[in-house]
Amino acid sequence: MKQLIRKLVRSIEAKDRLLVIAVIFLIIAAGAIYSFHLGDNLRYQDEIEYRILAQNLFSKHSYTLDGVHPTLFHPPGYPLFLSPFVKFGAGIPILRFLNFIALAASVFLIYSIAKAISSKIAGVIGAILVICYPVLFYTAGTLYPQTIGAFCLLLILYILLKAQDSIRPFILIGLLSGSLLLMIPGMAICLAILTLWIIYSKRRNSIKVLAAMYIAACLVVAPWTTRNYIVYRSFVPFSANFGMTLLYGNSENTTPNTGANTDISSYLQYTKGLNDVEKDKYLKSKAFEFILKHKKRTIKMYFLKLLNHFNYRNNLATAKETSKAKDMLMLITWGPLILLFLLRIFCLTVFKPARFETLLLILYFAYALFYAIFVTRVRYRLPLDFLLLIIVAIFLSNVINGFARDSK
Numbered sequence: 001m002k003q004l005i006r007k008l009v010r011s012i013e014a015k016d017r018l019l020v021i022a023v024i025f026l027i028i029a030a031g032a033i034y035s036f037h038l039g040d041n042l043r044y045q046d047e048i049e050y051r052i053l054a055q056n057l058f059s060k061h062s063y064t065l066d067g068v069h070p071t072l073f074h075p076p077g078y079p080l081f082l083s084p085f086v087k088f089g090a091g092i093p094i095l096r097f098l099n100f101i102a103l104a105a106s107v108f109l110i111y112s113i114a115k116a117i118s119s120k121i122a123g124v125i126g127a128i129l130v131i132c133y134p135v136l137f138y139t140a141g142t143l144y145p146q147t148i149g150a151f152c153l154l155l156i157l158y159i160l161l162k163a164q165d166s167i168r169p170f171i172l173i174g175l176l177s178g179s180l181l182l183m184i185p186g187m188a189i190c191l192a193i194l195t196l197w198i199i200y201s202k203r204r205n206s207i208k209v210l211a212a213m214y215i216a217a218c219l220v221v222a223p224w225t226t227r228n229y230i231v232y233r234s235f236v237p238f239s240a241n242f243g244m245t246l247l248y249g250n251s252e253n254t255t256p257n258t259g260a261n262t263d264i265s266s267y268l269q270y271t272k273g274l275n276d277v278e279k280d281k282y283l284k285s286k287a288f289e290f291i292l293k294h295k296k297r298t299i300k301m302y303f304l305k306l307l308n309h310f311n312y313r314n315n316l317a318t319a320k321e322t323s324k325a326k327d328m329l330m331l332i333t334w335g336p337l338i339l340l341f342l343l344r345i346f347c348l349t350v351f352k353p354a355r356f357e358t359l360l361l362i363l364y365f366a367y368a369l370f371y372a373i374f375v376t377r378v379r380y381r382l383p384l385d386f387l388l389l390i391i392v393a394i395f396l397s398n399v400i401n402g403f404a405r406d407s408k
Contacts, residue, residue: 009121009401012120013119016111019127020123020124023107023130024104024107026131027100027103027130027131028100028101028104031100031101031103031104031140035097038092038096038141042092043142044144046143046144050145051082051095053065053071053076054079055083057079057080057083058086058087063079063227072228072231072276072277073241074239075145075181075182075183075184075238076239077145077179077182077183078183081098081145082095082098082143085098095143096141096143099139099140099142099147102140102147102150103130103137103140103147106147106150106151106386107127108127109151109154109155109157109158110130110154110386110389111127112158113157113356114390114393114394114397116161116162116356117354117356118357118393118398119397121397121400121401122390122393122397122398125392126392126394129337129389129392130389132333133334133389135334136385139379145183146184146379147382148183149180149183149184149187149383150386152176152179153180153187153190157360159173159176160173160194160197165204165205167209167212170213171213172216173194173216174214174220175216175219177194177217178217179220181221182221182238184383185238186367186370186371186374189366190363193362193366194359197362224237224238232276232277234277236277240276240279241280242280243280243284243285243286244279244283245374246287246373246374247283247284248260248262249262249301249305249373249374249375250287250291251290252290256304256305256308256376257308257314257315259314259376260377262375267282268283270282302373305376306369306372306376308376310338310381311376311378312331313327313331330378338388340396341392344391344395345361351398351399357391357394360387360390360391361391363384364384364388368381
């Protein structure tokens with residue numbers, strides 16, 4: 001049995017790239033079939049709005065939902081990404097398929113990062129884990145920014161992993177970071193962690209590379225921020241949904257798993273006639289008011305939401321997309337992953353993490369701690385679950401390689 005395991009390890013190492021290519025091909029092929037199977041059907045309201053925003057960007061040259069009034073409720077990154085494809089006639093299946101291309105590219109990045117940190121075995125396991133976690137495939141089949149955002153995050157980490165003291169890679173990291181923030185503003189916590197990591201790494205020219213990184217990021221974000229100031233006479237760097245999201249997670253009707261289904265209608269009735277910025281300011285003030293008046297409940301709810309961040313299911317507003325079969329599939333695929341992740345945490349002294357693996361662990365937990373301030377949902381967590389797959393893959397490869405060595 002032990003001899004068989006060693007032969008299997010050597011065989012996988014000899015064919016690692018072929019196996020990863022097979023996984024990539026499988027995702028692209030299945031993604032194409034799934035995209036066209038779904039057709040023009042958009043299952044969630046946010047999908048519909050993202051597509052409308054993308055259409056209006058090129059047809060009306062304005063970021064608007066109704067074709068008349070400008071908006072900044074949704075961050076612009078994902079509609080900006082979709083807009084050129086919409087302009088050249090791409091239908092919903094093609095727009096959806098773009099996510100599967102990003103998912104396939106993410107597989108290669110997972111393989112490359114895990115391989116660089118640990119071994120070929122880790123890289124192959126990481127690639128295979130993607131197809132063993134079908135919620136990633138399901139999410140790629142929606143017009144949501146999470147899949148593209150995950151690809152950007154992985155590409156940033158890969159460049160950082162390979163970067164030396166040259167400034168050029170950090171310019172690219174900055175450009176990608178700015179694009180990522182315009183898609184998923186909550187990724188700001190990741191950028192903050194990466195900044196501290198670069199400083200901690202004691203790079204000889206850390207000030208220069210950070211300056212280059214932030215200048216590049218600002219060049220991406222600045223046009224959007226400038227537009228917001230011109231239109232609303234207010235400084236809004238990303239989007240104006242902070243107040244609503246904060247109130248969803250901090251109000252009298254908040255529960256750990258209600259998320260965006262939390263009833264805040266008693267607050268929204270006072271926002272009629274307000275523009276996005278005014279509405280955001282009002283809801284933000286009410287959220288902070290609630291937090292200050294109910295400190296104990298807020299603290300308790302924070303930790304319950306933090307626990308819910310690792311949940312396998314959420315209560316969805318779109319009821320038809322919820323089923324016991326989907327919940328069961330999520331449970332039997334997410335359950336083993338989170339258990340292996342926890343086992344890896346318990347074994348930190350046995351398998352000491354490499355420096356870059358430590359960064360992945362910090363990013364994963366920091367993201368959870370940050371989002372628990374607002375609302376926690378499976379969809380919001382998914383971009384960081386790609387990092388969890390890398391961590392689990394490295395852990396499993398360490399166990400396998402350790403077993404193979406001990407059995408000689």
